Amino acid sequence: MSAPNMAVDLGGIKMHNPINTAAGTYGFGWQFEGFYDVSQLGAITTKGCAAEAWPGNPKPRMCEVTSGVMNSVGLMNPGVRGLVEQSGEYLQGLSDKGCAVICQVAGHSVDEYVAAVELFEELAPFAAGLEINISCPNIAAGGCAMGSTPDGAAEVIRALRPRTDRPLLVKMAPARVVEVAKALEAEGADALSVINSIPAMSIDVHTRRSRLSRPTGGLSGPCLHNIAVRMVWEVAHAVDIPVNGVGGVMSGADAAEFILAGATSVSVGMSNLVRPDSAPRILSELVSWVEEQGVDDVNDLIGAFEC
Amino acid sequence: MSAPNMAVDLGGIKMHNPINTAAGTYGFGWQFEGFYDVSQLGAITTKGCAAEAWPGNPKPRMCEVTSGVMNSVGLMNPGVRGLVEQSGEYLQGLSDKGCAVICQVAGHSVDEYVAAVELFEELAPFAAGLEINISCPNIAAGGCAMGSTPDGAAEVIRALRPRTDRPLLVKMAPARVVEVAKALEAEGADALSVINSIPAMSIDVHTRRSRLSRPTGGLSGPCLHNIAVRMVWEVAHAVDIPVNGVGGVMSGADAAEFILAGATSVSVGMSNLVRPDSAPRILSELVSWVEEQGVDDVNDLIGAFEC
Amino acid sequence: MPTPSAARIHEFEVVSNTPVAEGIWSLVMRAPKLAEGLSSGQFMSIAVPGDATQLVRVPLSFSKADPVKGTVETEYAVVGDGTRRLSLMRPGDTSDVLGPGGHGWRLESHPRRVLLVAGGIGITPIVSAARWLAREGVEFDAIVGTKTVNTLWGFDELMSVGVQHVVITSDDGTAGDQGFTTDALEPALAGGEYDLVLTCGPEVMMHKVADICAAVGVACEVSMERMMTCGFGACATCVVPTRSGNVGACMGGPVFDAKEVVW
């Protein structure tokens, strides 16, 4: 049997296989070049960047919990210009090798999102698509606060849609996902990343203080995988645009679960951090699974969950 | 130093300590008498019961996931009359020994909740309070579907409030908790149980089928603890009525975290199932923590999280 | 109050843990109180160490409980992660086990001669039943089904406890007769010698055994498997539909009167 087709189309972003990386867990890609050839992945998603650089939150920014980590990085980023200066050449090369570069966009307000998108339009020809992060749990304004209601989410995309012809992904918060997804589709989003980390809290019971510098942080990891699979399934049924599944993918089977639930592509997140060679391993496990399923195209398995 | 006061008041339910049990993980209490004297707990919460018996869902009803279990029991229950016939005498005895008996109430519609509450009023003098379950993820109507919006949740409590003078707890879904909590408080709820299991999905990637008899189930266990702590903290800040913290409590430290986040009492759930003597162990670890904190009343620690 | 489960938490130590057939292991553990308390057809739930993300106990039947030595023996198939981790336990390793669980074989019909029907790893509680029948002085024969000759276990044990007659069936004909246990059951029952069948194996097999017994009017008890979370009646994840409604396999079972089960 010949190798199955693994190429997928994520709302106009052509991926030579369904494996993507989750923003914030993959730096700007080159951080992984010491471990493997990044271009073998279908896509990478870069750390959320705003029009101007952000310093992020004070330490501690991470604490470990049961089968997961919480972070309060707060979208520390070098700004779009910083990204392009430091990593633009690398990302262009990656794109030339056929790996789709998805640039995540951050903002505290609609205006800031607009400013960032305009800068990406101007400076980032390598971007195969832009992922709008309206779901960061770690910033005071924007993020989660905007992305958790259908109106808030719609407002952002309504403002951005006219500014770019590139595929617009939206990174969704783990809240009211069906309503928000429908609102985003109606505003012209091309694809949806489901889900961002889940707001959570960890208290040191001896000191009575948060284990992070903020009261809450975003939870990532295998602990939330089955919640994310459910949300992907709900969203995939509610809208016609494709879904990128994100949350607790540690193995090819976890990725396969997302695909069966309706995801077109799958992002590897925390797994990159604890085992830097995870993503290519997950890809090869996914290919084996597609072969075992006896299909010659991974697209035949998207949403192939049988109730 | 003398032993600290551990007694708390959960919206009119007097508990001699903050340890409660989570509905559906504790049967009707007597199931645990072989392991320890149940009356040492502050309260127990019995399996959700409807006016008439429910058969629940087909098998399989449980699958294990990373640091948790998913269930689709579907509120199988003997009905209020069945509960009283089988377990009424035991529960009366437990109540006489000073352990608060909280009876959970299930329904598919407002009318069914009303019918169940009226039956409890008539038949269950031992009930120190009623917990209204508007958040079961495993039933086709009622449950989650009603409890996930402020209006749906309010409607149920509006109908029930005039029917009983007993303390009414409401078991909340892990969705829109601040809005829903405010709506419930406005309708006269006496306390809130935060949270029920989180809707989740687990797919067998070989068969492409759900690992449960339904597409989704409710996720329980340590995997969701830090999400629950965050929700308790949010709710405790949003309302003036007390909160019962539920989710992934495996140790005294986990219970302490809930109390610091603002919970007046804490329910032990899945832990009861994997280690039947969990609840008294957790209670004694909690007492040690209160002593270590150097206070003479656990009430001084409720909400004592320092930002 | 209704009767709570007799199960308690017992520390145990592994005495031996070895493969006895392809994919089948035999575990002997020292747990004296449990060994005293178990009656045939009951089960126990083992906390298997090695993966802190997996919290649910593994429910297993037993083939032998020796109150004198204080040991319990079980044969188990390695089918997933829990049983794989169990197979890694070494003599001297310790953990805890919850038991005895549920209702065992009943013999309510006071049988004179019993036919045992085991499919695959269902052999474990069947060997225990054989020991018990032998002790009670009830005569018995057995039909043992296996996939292939390499996955067969239990023949020697049945012989050593005094089974009169054993028919082996295998899916591929490499051991005994080619076919299923149910193929051998109909002729076996035709003689009218048996007044009780005890069976454990895949649910489709037990269903068929139950139907055949019902057709010829022979009493039948089945040992049912369900996903169990607690093993002592608290969670309702393990129910079996019966003529009197859903009944928990961990308290009302695992052994049921086949006539009661709604398949």
Added chain:
Amino acid sequence: MPTPSAARIHEFEVVSNTPVAEGIWSLVMRAPKLAEGLSSGQFMSIAVPGDATQLVRVPLSFSKADPVKGTVETEYAVVGDGTRRLSLMRPGDTSDVLGPGGHGWRLESHPRRVLLVAGGIGITPIVSAARWLAREGVEFDAIVGTKTVNTLWGFDELMSVGVQHVVITSDDGTAGDQGFTTDALEPALAGGEYDLVLTCGPEVMMHKVADICAAVGVACEVSMERMMTCGFGACATCVVPTRSGNVGACMGGPVFDAKEVVW
């Protein structure tokens, strides 16, 4: 492209793992490529087995890397669950380690004489620094702070690699002088012999050391600790505020020029 981390995943085998002081253990692991690659002040991140719910690696400095034997030695304090599980690893046990990580000691000022200042378990990279200075032919002295005499480690190691003069301080006076390392630092710097201080220990201590050095105009390098998730520059959880903005401790550090750090 900016330079990615030189870290790779290396399988390792435990050679020895023993307590060397109260709450302090010494681990020697065989990991030949890592032993070749580590330079003084760098770190490594160990995947500690034993609890599958805990996925994040434990970052540790090293005191000795022996490229000939292919071994790496580290001393670590058992402070929580990860280090407790590490202390349970036995000779022959295996896992993997990510390294070398980050920037080590810099010596950019081409010092003639160096003063090492260690607080608590901060001694680990200080002993490594001592070995390296000795190899480079740079003279050095040391101030070693400990809570109490039982928690002291490193004196013998410093002596054996040729430290000229060591001052011990202890919080309770049970070893050396009663007081903090910083109490001993001011008089030590007064003589003007040192043109570089290398320090590792609690952040409050390092801050004070940095201030004292700045006051007398002596260069100072500090080895900073942060909660690290990846250890190779991908997650931004480990940043240290510096005069040129937030810098990741796992790539721009753990060793920083003290003047750069915004405390």
